Each structure stands twice: as structure tokens, then as C-alpha cells.
Amino acid sequence: MTSNQPLPAHPFEPDRPAPGHLPTGQLDAFDQAALVYLVLPVLLFAGWFLPVPALALAAAVLWGLSRFWHGPRAAAQPLAPWGWMGWLMLAALAVGLTAVSGTGHLVFANTDWHIRDAVLRDLAETPWPPGYLNDGQSVLLRAPVAYYLPAAALGTVFGSSVLDAAILTWTALGVGLVAWGAALRCTRPRERLVLALVLVMFGGWDLLGDMYFELVWPASTKHLEWWATFAQYSSSLTLLAWVPNHALPAWLGTLLVLRHWRQPSLARIAPCLMAVTPLWSPLIAIGLAPFVLLGLDWRRHAGLLLSPLRQWPWGLVLVVVAAYITMDSSAIPSGWQFRDPATFSRFFPTYVLFCLLEFGLLAGLLLLAGLRDRPLLLAIGVLLLLPLYRFGEANDLAMRASVPALMVLALAAAHALTAPTATPRGIRAGLVLVLAVGAIGAWHEPWRALTEPRWARSGDSFPEAVAIERGATGPAELPPHYVARPNRPWLTGLMRTPTPVLPHAAPQPGDSR
Template sequence: MLIPRAATASSPATSLDWIDQSIAIYLILPILLFCLWFIPLATAILLVLTSFASWQALRGPSTGSTGLNTKFILSVFALSLGWTAVAGVGHFFYSNSDWLTRDAVLHDLSVSGWPPTYLLADASHLILRAPVGYFLPSAAVGYLFGPDAANFAIYLWTVLGWWLFLLAACRLFDTLRERILCLLVLTLFGGMDLLGHAWAYREIAVPGQHIEWWMPSIQYSANTTLLFWVPNHALPAWLGIVLILRHWQQPSLARITPLLATAVPLWSPLAAIGLFPFFLFGLAWRRDRKILFSPWSCFAFIPIALLTMKYLGMDAAEVPHGWMAEMWGTWDLFAYRYVLFCLLEFGFLALILARITHFNRPMQIAVATLCLLPFYYLGIGNDLAMRASVPALCVLALATIRPLAQQQGRTLWHGLLVVTLLVGGLSAAQEPERAFIEPAWKPLGKTIPASVRREHPEAGSLFPAHYFAHEDSTILMALMRQPKALDVSKEKPY
């Protein structure tokens, strides 16, 4: 059982240790940089309020003990350095095609004034409207020291996030055996996509083949897929859920909730959606409401939180959305695909866990969330399912650790758990295999429109709706700075 045993581990869940505080600072730092997007007076006010609120959230009772020894902490850091490099972050190994866009976002944030704006042929402007939290610290380094520094900075920034996630997750368990299993499971956790691919294409996947899209228009990504393709969405989801689980129903969760609710959306609004039900049930609302709604922390976050929401919501209606059954044509076809998808991605695992461990509230929320997400799509690639599922999948991954570590009373169900995780691990291994098959390549140093032209030459627009919005006359634009716009009309994609 994952909760409440975590509350009795060597690092008390009623207080914040240095790992908790580091995660909170890691997540809130981009918000502090986002304050610089506004006119000087607004920037000063927002920085003071947000810094003060963050200090209030983190200054309470704390403990220096994490229950993890120095050797273990340094070993996990070394593993994080290597695995993040293999993931393609920093371009030391092969980087997946999504990094064309990630590099372009980092480039535009590094070379232009904040907020980046783009000059169109008709003399109108578009503004970069995207969850930029992951990129901002590295972009600040790139602005000061150049594009190469930004590329290395985003590698180190990702290493730091993955390292903190692994440490925070391992801290939920008491024994070295459990913690080593935790590292293995979280690194290679995924659904049984090999079986799904074989069903969809009547073939066995070749090494390095991307197999996550075996079901049309819906994907629950393996942890390798998330780190190798979308660390910008995965890291806030992973870091947020381990904090919630560790501080479940504790006053400490109420203390840090305003900070997390402010920070996570700028990283990934869809990750925030996936975290919401866990916050909803993880907080002791009646007992801790005064802590949660403290005027010194909660209310001081409101100005930047509202501006962030307004920024992320600009032209949001232009993003494709609708019911999945309508996309697939009929409810009968939807029902068939839905059941098969759920069984292979998480259903068999959840059924096994229900037999061998206490199916507690976080696990119930995880399964309910994963069952509901396929009904509605949002985004060109249905980003809602891919990103909002991350916290729930992480809960199920963590729930396997103690049954795996159990040495007495093992049953056939424990064997089935091992088999299910092995199939999922082999599926997830397709991603690192590609890193050793394909050659590495360097960032192109191009803007987002040029990268779109190169990656999708058939695209009707170089300014996709999920990355750009039209400037409007709202208070948001009145408060934002107006830097010189980037003229991308003559930029070549190569």
C-alpha cells in the first residue's frame, strides 16, 4: 500500500525536507522568470508578491533528513546524467523529431525579447502562446551566453528534474530493495504496446520503432517516451504527484498547494488537469482550509496565476477538440477500441494490483482518471490523453513496488505482475534502443515557423494554433512588454 505508509517513512510527511523544497523551487522558478515578460512596474509587483508567497509556503517546519544516504543520492544523480543524455536532451545522442520544435521554442525564447512576437506579411503580430515553463531557465542562460549554452543548460535542467523525481519517489519506500526496484520500474514503466502494435499491424515491432500510436488518436505514453519526447510535460506531472502522495492528507500539502497550482500550468496545463483530482482528494479540506487559503501565501499568488491563465488561454478555442466517438465514427467502434486500449495500457495491471495489494484512494483516482480520459480529445495529437494521464500512470507504477519487493506469501498474481511489467518494459525499451541506432544531430538554430516548415512541409500554416495566438486588447497585453517582433518571412528551414 502506497498511502499512508509513506507517512511513516524515515522522512516525516508532515514537514518539508530539502527534496520537497528543491522540487517546489524547481517548479516555481519559471514563474519568477515569466514575471519579466511584463512592463517594469508590473514585473516588480509580481516578483515581490510571488517571491513572498513562495517563501511563506516553504518557510514552515522542515527537516533535513530524507531517509536517503549520500551514496544513494549521488548514484541516482549519476544515473540521471546518463539516462537524460540517452534520452536525446542536449543532443549527445539521437534526439526524436519533436526536438525540432523544442529546440525552436528554446531558440526563440533565447534570441528575442520576452514575450516573443512574430511579424506577419500583413504587418499584424502573433505572440508565442505555449506552456513555456520548462524552457525559461535555459532560455535565460541562452540569452546571456548564447545558443550552445542554452542547449547544455536544458540538458542540466532536465537532469535536475529527473533526479529530483527519482529521489522523491524512492523516499516513499523504506528499504534499499524497494528503492532499487523503484528506480527500475520508473525508468522502464509503460503499457503493453508491443501487444497493441502486433494487434494493429499484424507484425512484431523492429528495435527502435516508435510503437505508442498503435491505437488511432490516443496514447498513454511510457516513461521513456515521456522523457525522450516531452520532458516539458512529464516533469511537472511526475514531480507534482510524488509531492501529493508523500504529503497526502497532511497540513504540508495545503501549504504547498497554492505554489504548485500557480507553477504547474505554465509548465503544462494538461499535467495540471491530470493532477487536479489527486489534489481534490489529497487535501484535508475541512481541517486545513485556513492553511490552504492563507492570505500570506495563497492570495499573493493570485495576480501571477490569473495572468498565466489568461496567457495560456489566448485563442484556446482554436485548438481542435471534441468527443472521441465522433472522431472514430460510431459508438460501437469506440467501445471496442476503448476496452482494448484500457486493458493493454493499464487495465490488466490494475486488475492484478487489486488482487495483491490494498486498492487505496490514490489508486482508485488513477484508474478512474485513466478510464475517463479517452472519451474526449484535445489537440492535434490528442494531447489531453497523453499528458493528463501522466500522474495517474505514475501512481500505478509506484503501487507495484511493494508487491514486487514482497518475499513471502507470493502467489500466481505476483508472477502475472512481473510478466505484465516485463512486457511494458520491453515496449518502453523501444525508445532507448533508437538512441543507439540513429545518429545524433545538432540543434538547427531556427525559429518555430522554420522548424514547422521543415518538419511538416505540407502544413497549411507555419503558426500552429497550439503555439501561437493573436494579440488582443485585454489587460494582459496592456501589461506585457512589447519587444521588437521577429521577422520570419525570409528565414530558410535548412
């Protein structure tokens, strides 16, 4: 296609019909499946509470979820014209990506899985909530546990031997839902192929950033994302390999918001999204919130959004989840990246280079292509602001809250390459170049997984895994973003008494060994 007619300026706006939108504000099979996937762990989280509060929380979740099967509904959208072959390819893509990410330990898994395996093990082998002894104080597991709970529940019932298969299956199911939701934005097989390539291999120019500071071509197994030292914007493959617990709610939440942008259906599902996402990842909830707030048509749909009859279950869930997630959270380090002019003068040049390489080149090309929709402009603004504030030991705020905005950029890039109205040839070539260089850096993640030696889940408890990670010969201080002192009496009064976690070498109660 050689036309130089500019692209539609609003690829995400439903008032300008585009694939993947439901103009009447309906919910379809994908929406319902994605919401069930995000809500199920919160239903299991009720098991952390005493019987009466647990029943009340579970009833609220089920009642709120049932409302998504009432009101306007759309017919299920198959992957036409692929039919059953499309579903088979989608399933193969989901399982393949999940397996090569290291989830389930079929191949090499990154070091973060030592801690993640330990949390999963403690949740499977310990009555909820797990408790620990940290520097002489009793603490409980206070972390975004949603990702782990379905697999942990299966491990509780069938034994820890199923944990690898359970977490692999649960993750692949989430990846499959993301692929389904993304495919619904397309109408032709070629569009789906381009979109799949862009989403899977999407990443910034970490390769060039690393070479700029190291002055050598990096090893093929090197993790490139931390070249700027103060922040990282992770590629899709990096997110799946290191933090699927953050990536899945971000990707699904972003797809849901964009599909229902400015529609009454977003007012129906937004309270649910913002209530359950923090139990998956509070930082993802922060990154998703601007898109939810801008995507709502407040003038027309405020009544639906704030309806007590419809939304009270999610208000209750939000209060409980927020109280749990923020318990004793003041111990987490935070602050501005620049506290004085001298610090800022050192920070600013790297910040500019970071923004240019991680998203600036791509965003500039999309703007030159004529894309002017509100989600894209918001995404660019969010990505510019996030590196300025540091939260967490590794600046988790920038790493995780950026994922929804990066998803918007990836979808916009795929749209620019496949839209029926042609992108100017020079801009199209520039987009291909920018995406290709990003893909080279992103490929380091699966390459490492496929070439480094596989290791098996150790069965260590969380304190044991922390001690090993920090090279301690005895008990190590537990990281504050995983544990908390039970200092909210009203909440802990509703919860079961934390059960002390036993080390993996110790026999469990009732164990026949």
C-alpha cells in the same frame, strides 16, 4: 518471502505510516528543492512584463516561496544507508537517462525536438515575449514555456552555443529530483533498485497493441505508442524522450501530493502547485488536479488552504498564468471521441482493448493484491475516462493528463513487489510479467536514440521549423497551441511589446558578423 498475507491496502495513506510520508505535515529538503525547481521558471516569466507588473509578479512569487521556509520543517532525509555513494548513483542515473533521451543532442533526438529547439532558440535570441507573423496577423508565443525559460535565460547571457548544455543540465536536474523523491519512499537498497527499474521502464503493452493491428513484430526503432490511433498512454522513457517539459512537472507534482496526502502541508503547497504547473503544462495541471483535490483534508485544513495572507501570491500567479495560457485558445480542436452511435460502435472495441493493455491488467493485479488506497482508485478512474474526450490535434489531453495517474500506478506496482508483507506469489509473478512486457515496448525509445544517427540543433526559428516539419516551401500556418492573437487587452497592456523573431540566417542587432 512466501507468506500469502495480503498487502496493506493503503500504501499512499500517511495515517498508516509508510516510507516517503512526513506524518507531521512538515516540508523537508526535497519538498523545498522540488518547489524551487517548479517555481523558478515562473519567476523568470516576470520578464515578459513591463517593469512595474514584472516587479509585482516577481515579488509575489518570492514572497510565496519564502513561506515554505517558515512553519514546520523536517530534517533533510539522506539516501541512507548509501551516503555519498547514493547521491553519486542518483546523479549518474539522472544524467544518463537525460542524455539517452536525446536532450542536448548527445545522441539521436526525436522529431519533436525540431520544434522544441526552435522555441528555445527564439526565447534565447529574442527579447521576451517573442512575436511572429501568422497568416498576416501579429501573434505572440503563447505556450507552456516554463521548461525552456531557465536554459533560454542562460542562452541570452552566454550565447546560443550553450543552449544544448543548458537544457541538458536543467532536464537532468529535474530527473534527479524525481529520483530523489522516489528514493525517499524506500528504506532498503533493494527497494530502491526495484523502484528505479519499475519507474524507468514503466509502460503499457504497446508492443502487443502494435502487433495486434500490424500483425508483424515491430522494428526495434519503431515508435509504438500510437497503436490505438485515438490516444496514447506514454511510457516513462517515451515521456522523457519526447516531452520532458510535460513529464517533469507531472512526476514532481505527483510525488509532492502523495508525500503530503491529507496533511496540512499539502494545503500549504497545493495553491503553489496549481498556480505554477499550467506554465509548464496546462494538461498536466488538469491531470494533477483530481489528486490535489482528493488529497486535501478539506474539513481540517480549509483555513490553511484559503488563507489570504499565505496564499495570495499564488492566486495572483494563477490569474496571470491562466490568462496567458488560455489566450486565444478556442482555435484548438476538441470534442467527444464518439458523436453518434455509429462512431461509438467503432470506437468502443478499441477503447476496451486500449484500457486493458495500457493499464487494465496491471490495475487488476494490484487490486487483487489487496491495494485499495484512494490515489490508486482515483488513478484507475482517471485513466478510464481520459480517452473518451479529445483535445488537441493529437489528443494531447489523454497523452499528458494521464501522466500523474500512470505515476501512481508505477509507484503502487513497485510497492507491491517490495512491501515487507508479501504479495501472493502468483500475483507477484503476474506483476513481473506485465511490467516486463511493458518494458520491452518502452525500450524502443532509448534503442532508437542509440542506433539512429545523431543530428545537431539547426538554429531555425519557430516559423522555419514549422515550415520544414510540414514540408512547406514558404511560410506555414503556425500551430494554435503555440501562438495566440493578443486579444486580452488587460493582460497585453501589462506585457512588453512582442519582439518580432528574426530567421536564423538574418544578422541579429549588434551582431558583428
